[in-house]
């Protein structure tokens with residue numbers, strides 16, 4: 001049986017996500033509207049770092065737009081950016097990638113995943129809308145082994161190292177750029193994206209919902225904010241929701257910035273595994289719980305999509321029973337009040 005320690009896989013993942021974060025950061029300055037360069041870079045780094053492992057990647061982007069007529073210049077810019085990032089890192093002694101190499105690296109993310117063997121799961125930029133607004137976004141990378149998430153890394157370039165809501169502008173703690181990493185059975189670490197030493201993080205230990213603050217999507221279109229506010233009210237949560245983009249919510253929750261994350265997409269939306277794989281292990285290894293609205297664990301073994309009941313709820317172990325009850329009460333009230341069609 002292959003080594004189950006995933007040590008080298010985790011360090012490869014941390015390196016890949018950090019370099020991709022560097023590349024995304026440069027994107028901001030040139031306002032380049034294509035995000036697949038981050039995917040090309042992650043795929044390049046993983047294949048170089050783990051040359052003896054079979055490589056399967058389930059990732060959000062593909063090269064379709066970059067292969068269209070008129071995308072030549074964009075592809076050249078992305079290729080340059082990928083090469084510049086590889087050169088700035090300095091560890092790979094390779095000749096520069098050609099535009100075709102970049103397209104191939106992007107398209108190595110076409111795997112379907114599933115319950116057999118190992119699959120990397122990548123969201124090269126999660127929270128695209130947050131990224132474009134200059135708010136939170138994340139590079140989210142996880143490894144599935146036999147359908148289970150065994151490690152996850154979240155690079156959050158705009159998340160402060162200090163807790164959210166701590167407005168001490170003059171503190172040296174106000175530095176931004178966090179890297180969260182988690183390996184099954186090993187806890188969750190956080191470090192600065194500039195490479196400080198990692199510290200262990202833990203979810204909030206609060207048992208009192210009145211003290212808990214909760215996260216939800218910034219984008220109202222991504223989650224039913226009415227439903228989450230009804231749940232929060234039932235629970236007795238006092239503070240208003242903290243709305244942030246991307247899996248930075250899972251990162252923030254893993255270090256106790258808030259105690260609850262509620263995500264109820266509109267009917268018909270199917271959640272993708274790359275939007276939750278890394279975030280969920282970052283939270284569970286920090287002592288939290290991630291389930292669907294029925295209290296079932298998320299099943300990452302079914303391919304690209306999560307087949308889940310209604311929504312995703314995240315909190316600590318003590319609050320979960322109360323939260324689950326509030327969720328189910330709110331859902332059944334909503335079902336009763338909905339006009340029958």
Ligand SMILES: Nc1ncnc2c1ncn2[C@@H]1O[C@H](COP(=O)(O)O)[C@@H](OP(=O)(O)O)[C@H]1O
Nearest residue numbers: 125126127128129217221222245246265269275
């Ligand atoms: N209508 C919808 N409902 C729920 N999620 C949606 C959505 N449209 C897009 N998303 C997903 O929500 C993710 C962002 O999550 P959040 O709402 O927590 O910021 C997006 O990731 P990308 O930005 O990678 O496409 C996208 O996959």
Ligand SMILES: [Mg+2]
Nearest residue numbers: 123126127275
């Ligand atoms: Mg996403």
Ligand SMILES: [Mg+2]
Nearest residue numbers: 060123125126
């Ligand atoms: Mg994305």
Ligand SMILES: [Mg+2]
Nearest residue numbers: 060125127128
């Ligand atoms: Mg998207």
